Amino acid sequence: MYGLINKAVEGLVRSKFGDDAWNRIRTRAGLPDEPFVSMEQYDDKTTYDLVGAASVELGAPAEAILEEFGRFWTVYTAEAGYGELMRSAGHNLPDFLRNLDQLHTRVRLSFPHLKPPSFSVSNEKAASLDLHYYSDRPGLAPLVVGLLKGLAERFSVQVTVSWRRVDGVERPHDLFHVSWTSKGGGPS
Numbered sequence: 001m002y003g004l005i006n007k008a009v010e011g012l013v014r015s016k017f018g019d020d021a022w023n024r025i026r027t028r029a030g031l032p033d034e035p036f037v038s039m040e041q042y043d044d045k046t047t048y049d050l051v052g053a054a055s056v057e058l059g060a061p062a063e064a065i066l067e068e069f070g071r072f073w074t075v076y077t078a079e080a081g082y083g084e085l086m087r088s089a090g091h092n093l094p095d096f097l098r099n100l101d102q103l104h105t106r107v108r109l110s111f112p113h114l115k116p117p118s119f120s121v122s123n124e125k126a127a128s129l130d131l132h133y134y135s136d137r138p139g140l141a142p143l144v145v146g147l148l149k150g151l152a153e154r155f156s157v158q159v160t161v162s163w164r165r166v167d168g169v170e171r172p173h174d175l176f177h178v179s180w181t182s183k184g185g186g187p188s
């Protein structure tokens with residue numbers, strides 16, 4: 001994945017746990033003491049190794065690290081020069097979720113070798129929907145849970161997410177049932 005992702009993992013660890021924690025994680029992941037380059041492509045293994053090393057060093061399950069990173073990503077991208085892109089994807093949670101593929105298509109203009117996931121929405125109701133997540137990369141569903149929670153904060157709604165794996169279909173994928181209420185209580 002592009003260095004932008006690894007750089008964000010580094011930013012999360014440094015800001016929340018400090019520089020020493022980052023150095024221990026980087027060393028455990030077998031990475032040199034060099035800055036990540038946002039526009040450079042790294043092997044996916046680098047990112048998985050970072051998550052694994054963070055899990056050991058911080059004493060938290062890899063799923064929790066991924067979820068925390070997902071939350072962080074929604075804020076990080078907005079601050080790392082992609083605020084306009086985030087704004088253009090929608091002004092409320094369901095609009096935004098319907099536009100996720102379009103968002104990554106626009107990201108590809110800057111990152112031409114992007115291998116983005118794909119999302120689709122079904123079963124839409126006034127305050128809930130099903131989000132289908134397709135990726136060739138295994139094990140990243142907890143990242144999507146974190147992303148959904150981060151987006152909920154962005155749009156000031158309270159969200160409930162349940163997740164299940166859908167196998168035995170033409171395109172196996174992860175399915176998230178997402179429901180929300182406005183922070184005041186009723187549907188937004």
Ligand code: HEM
Binds near residue numbers: 086100107136137147
């Ligand atoms: C402007 C904001 C965003 C930017 C710049 C961005 C960019 C990226 C980049 C560079 C990757 C790595 C893929 C690669 O290098 O091949 C990625 C992966 C990913 N993105 Fe985004 N993204 C953005 C917003 C979002 C949002 C809001 C979601 C919410 C669901 C999302 C979901 C994902 C997921 C789940 C992956 C992991 C890769 C996979 O599943 O295969 N992204 N994105």
